[in-house]
Amino acid sequence: MPLHPIVAEVTARIIARSRDARGAYLERMEAAQRSGPGRAKLSCANFAHAFAAMPDEGKAKMRNPTAPNLAIVTAYNDMLSAHQPYERFPDVIRAAAEAVGATAQVAGGVPAMCDGVTQGRPGMELSLFSRDVIAMSTGIALSHDAFDAGLMLGICDKIVPGLTMGVLAFGHLPVIFVPGGPMTSGLSNAEKARVRGLYAEGKVSREELLDSEMKSYHGPGTCTFYGTANTNQMMMEMTGLHLPGAAFVHPNTPLRDALTAAAAHRAVEIIGEGQAYTPMAQVVDEKALVNAMVGLMATGGSTNHTLHMVAIARAAGVLIDWSDFDDLSKVVPLLVRVYPNGSEDVNAFQAAGGMAFVIRQLLDAGLAHDDVVTVAGGGLRSYQREPFLEEGRLVWREGPTTSLNLDILRPVSDPFQPEGGLRLMEGGLGRAVMKTSAVKAEHLVIQAPARVFDDQDELLAAFQRGELTGDFVAVVRFQGPRANGMPELHSLTPTLVLLLERGQKVALVTDGRMSGASGKAPAAIHVTPEAAGGGVLSRVQDGDMILVDALAGRLDIQVDPDVLAARPAARGPDHASGFGRELFGWMRRSAGPAEAGASVLFEEIT
Structure with missing residues (x-):
């Protein structure tokens, strides 16, 4: 199927609009790649500092200038359900790296706050700016220049955009995002909404409301409604920064652990010393960002991404605006109804066919670019596959060609709406x-x-x-x-x-x-x-x-x-003080407009 003319037109004008900024960005990334692996340039004292705490076997590998070293940047904390599973991931990644002759180190941590906890509270006023803090924290983690590739452990609202913005400053490195997955389904969304409405009218007590909420948010993983966290996971699939089908696999399962280990293996395969070298700067380009915007429309995702995608794009030297979103929305049909746009959650969406089905539909209809670079190799078509375990071995199979639940997921030929919403x-x-x-x-x-x-x-x-x-x-x-x-x-x-x-x-x-x-x-x-x-x-x-x-x-x-x-x-x-707000005065004064991503970083980045 040829590319839809509006998708082609929007892509072409983004490329033209971004020519200077994108060219300057790519020049910086190419210069960083030409300078060679950072470890080779460190003095002996500097280098010894970088692996002093490693066990002897790790130190022996680090002395070998051809042995890859993977940077792990993690948003782990054990307060938030989506990030608690990341406690285990570094050990899984280290073991996987060791199995292929590499090493892996936690290069740094980034903050991860939860809008669900801070809603209606003063802390919520720090939430959006936490994205830019995360970007800067990612830059600090990677500034040691001792790594050949990166694995980003983050999943929720501002964390994935912040990690993406930060690591794009090191776009000469291959980078794979490693999700944690959604929690299992709890109380139905309809019942949760009913109790919230009754509480707003004063007809149920706070204790009854809390009981309802605890049945909804009850275990490890992201919240299961289709808010910003799960929209992030869609975006990572559409831009080719996940391994295919990684988005909506539950945490603490054998398949999730296998995908995490596979991310480490793949990162080693695509470093600069190999034939399959895949720097992040090549993955996140104009076409990949159009794919992400198309995915947003097709799935009815979070409006936060009219800020985040703009800021991410600027970090890669690409200039997009709300007119691009609007034009794409008019031709991309709504294929997904997940709460709050429907009654079911992302687990039901995954069971119905998930991102593999959505991507197949968009490509078959000429609404997305297949000719993009992805961390999996090949184009976007590789993301119409789903991961499975066969006798303990990770394999990918073609995803479903028909929806398994038309109340949740529909084909382009029979959408919920003709426009993206x-x-x-x-x-x-x-x-x-x-x-x-x-x-x-x-x-x-x-x-x-x-x-x-x-x-x-x-x-x-x-x-x-x-x-x-x-x-x-x-x-x-x-x-x-x-x-x-x-x-x-x-x-x-x-x-x-x-x-x-x-x-x-x-x-x-x-x-x-x-x-x-x-x-x-x-x-x-x-x-x-x-x-x-x-x-x-x-x-x-x-x-x-x-x-x-x-x-x-x-x-x-x-x-x-x-x-x-x-x-x-x-x-x-x-709003100048209290609850840490006094620390963010310079960010309020420096923030750009919403249509430019509401960032304090974009002028310097582009």
């Missing part, structure tokens, strides 16, 4: 994005008076007082990166959905984030320019008529422009 919104309030894949058709257009809040807690308090009556557009501002670090506003979701279910027409407009929590309630998010950066949001007042039209992609305020310009800009709440 992500829409660029433009107008008098600025530019924003909206995830429409879970929004009912009758909620896609609303024109109603504004109710303005400078804090999500203000909206929740107004709801508790019974003040949120009638139709309205909730404007929750001063939630952008420069204001307070751009926290997710997940806590608003149950309340907004409840109002919809009562028959009110409501929508959210914000310069903050909603992430994978974007669901039934229409939400124009990531509004740029943000209120703290002089955006029109800072001049909106209660009662102003707001149009949120996802069908036409319009986000307008129906106030005379001269009247609007004459209004003084509101000032947001003080």
